[in-house]
Amino acid sequence: MVMAVILLIALALVLCCYCAINRQKINAIYLKPLLKKTRQLTNNTANDNADVNGNANANDCYHATPIQGRQRRTIWDIPGPQRIPFLGTKWIFLVFFRRYKMTKLHEVYADLNRQYGDIVLEVMPSNVPIVHLYNRDDLERVLKYPSKYPFRPPTEIIVMYRQSRPDRYASLGIVNEQGPTWQKLRSSLTSSITSPRILQNFLPALNAVCDDFIELLRARRDPQSQAVHNFEELANLMGLEAVCTLMLGRRMGFLAPNTKQPHKISQLAAAVKQLFISQRDSYYGLGLWKYFPTKTYRDFARAEDLIYDIISEIIDNELEQHKNTAACEDEDAAGLRSVFLNILELKDLDIRDKKSAIIDFIAAGIETLANTLLFVLSSVTSEPQAKLRILDEFCEYRHTNILQDALTNATYTKACIQESYRLRPTAFCLARILEEDMELSGYSLNAGTVVLCQNMIACHKDRNFHEAKQFSPERWIDASGNFTVNVDSASIVVPFGVGRRTCPGKRFVEMEVVLLLAKLVLAFDVDFVEPLQTEFEFLLAPKTPLSLVLRDRTF
């Protein structure tokens, strides 16, 4: 045991030296140049810098500008875990120290907030500082910044992988691109999935997808216990079928109860989950994947390849079929296919960008939907009255499609979903790169600083919401009985992000989640076998496998 520890320490020292020698390479990676570019873009010329130990360092682009007449409190003065050379503050996540676990990072962030206060400094092994913000005023200032091209730090592992595959990717894609390139992709590729008209026309198809999901659950239910085991796998299929129907304009049949799922489809759901886990490990580990093809990098590349291959095959089949049937397609079918066709017909865009956008949109709608649905269900089933009130709002639609009016008038159902977003959003914090110097919680930060807005943790504070830890949908219902987001602190409940980089899938998902919840509550009396626990997989995710009891409702 002692030998093993000594060997581990020796190995760590060798790796540290290797990384130190490769400092050039560290600086060549995407993030630092991007931070410098952000600074140049905002014309910031502050060069009064200091390194992690407070020594002067003219190349340090993170250091704060002095504030006239006052003791300067810079980024390096922000409290946080002890920083050590080559590891920064990463040591707190090392299994060796057993203090925190990677799967509980959301709890780590809450703990750091308890220990150090409303602003906390984390330092990456490459010495990049990351500032965690918990204070409502700070969150509002950063997230409401009126930016033309809001900068969200890219996920470096995706950047490195996509840059290594120019045969497949012409750009980094909407999620990771920045500046004018991002704006071009965003404005051309997302207009149809955000169009209220297209989404309204899609509602009958989405009803059919949800109905098939209910039938699939019935078919997979244990006849004795009425329990559906591995519910999350079926929820993933639901997300996949719905987003494919939207993006490709054709039902894919992933929810058919009596056919065994093609192996590829279960592989696809697993690969999407792996993608998030690998992003987490690449972000929060020591970053050795930048220098060697570590397991993290190999797992990521395998998942990314698999997702690309499978969805790409679906798209190619669709393109082939479209060629053959376009001429005789009726108006309804053509309407359903408008997102797919709009994207394919875009001018001035590389076909690789069109294809990778469709792939990214489909991948974005699987795990996120399943997690959100499970969090909402867990909240709603914890309150017997909540299920009954949702039932009441949709009772008259038990034999018909639920259309836009019903969704608009579902005050209590929407309040339950909003409250679930407040308590457990699957994207629980938002990242940004500051575009101008800002003073946050008394520390002056330069443009170019990476900040993580810890919205979920702020939403759990009594100073922002009365009895903040309680599930209380009523807080989203006004005196006239209408659903409202016009309540104090609502600006920090941002499950789909804010501003120009807000999630383009938001409208679609909002429709999908209300519909699914309504259909599930109409069909079943739903209960969890065990209380739901959460894990950090880059997204906030339920700990799986999960079993849900679904008793048929009789009216």
Ligand code: HEM
């Ligand atoms: C429950 C489901 C979903 C949740 C909770 C969610 C949440 C988010 C969040 C928080 C962001 C970051 C926003 C920001 O930085 O301000 C985001 C970005 C994004 N989402 Fe979603 N999303 C979901 C589903 C979807 C779906 C179905 C699609 C595609 C149809 C999608 C496509 C995207 C894209 C492309 C971006 C990057 C936008 C940009 O940087 O301009 N998401 N999402």
